[in-house]
Amino acid sequence: MKKIVVLSGAGMSADSGIKTFRDADGLWEGHDVMEVASPGGFARNPELVLEFYNQRRRQLREVAPNAGHLALAGLEAHFEVEIITQNVDDLHERAGSTRVTHLHGELIKARSTGPSQDIFLHRGDICLGDTCPAGYQLRPHIVWFGEEVPLLGKAAAVTAQADILIIVGTSMQVYPAAGLVHYKPKASPLYFVDPRPNVMPGDFSGLEILAEKASTGLPTLVRQLVRTMT
Known part of the structure; x- marks a missing residue:
């Protein structure tokens, strides 16, 4: 075959x-992409980044x-x-x-910020304080700018x-x-x-x-x- x-x-x-990843002006849904799609952006404002991807995840449930x-x-x-x-x-x-x-990466998965970087199926919101079994904050399972x-x-x-x-x-x-x-x-x-x-x-x-x-x-x-x- x-x-x-x-x-x-x-x-x-x-x-x-x-919507496509970024508009011609370098914004994604009104945000500077580096603020919502980089390790530095997550370190500076994790709540903003988590909510940004929560919105993307909610949108995903509305499309086919x-x-x-x-x-x-x-x-x-x-x-x-x-x-x-x-x-x-x-x-x-x-x-x-x-x-x-x-x-x-995948919107419907979350990743531990701990050394193991374990990946979990996670279709709902990820909030500050949501942790993996080892106690580390969860983040979106997305490859951000600056990451391999x-x-x-x-x-x-x-x-x-x-x-x-x-x-x-x-x-x-x-x-x-x-x-x-x-x-x-x-x-x-x-x-x-x-x-x-x-x-x-x-x-x-x-x-x-x-x-x-x-x-x-x-x-x-x-x-x-x-x-x-x-």
Whole structure:
């Protein structure tokens, strides 16, 4: 069975009503991103940071997977599919995808600030004073600016095995995630799904561009890929 690897970004979830990570002015929901997405911001004002992610978690309960998420989940009937996402929501999983790697963490999990950095499923609010069993404050299980991306090595290894690579909803301009495309085997086709693609056909070997948003472009691409199986 051929292996399809999908690299998804903020545009994947935007069609479900989740705002992209940061606006053009460098703000995220009205906040300087460094105040709500960095270790320093958490140290200065943990209550602000916790409430910021509590709001994101509440919003997540109000949205649903879109047609693009569902199309990718349906691919598993025909291909081995691995999704590597920069998104922290669980919409891929809720759509039915079974192999999802979250490069930047997950909203529905909390992490201990203690030495063990244990991770816990935590769908509700995280408040100041909420601690792990060892007594350390819990924080969002999110990779903040200035922190290492612990699953990057795994993501690179998965991308290197791709028979087909799909990039959707991300400009692939922000490193280290942007570097994953270079692990694609040269002979493997590459599909780029984005309404405002910032790549050209000659930029990568085997590149095909679908200048559509995720919710319309992915169902079209999935139908195309499934037809190749028949």
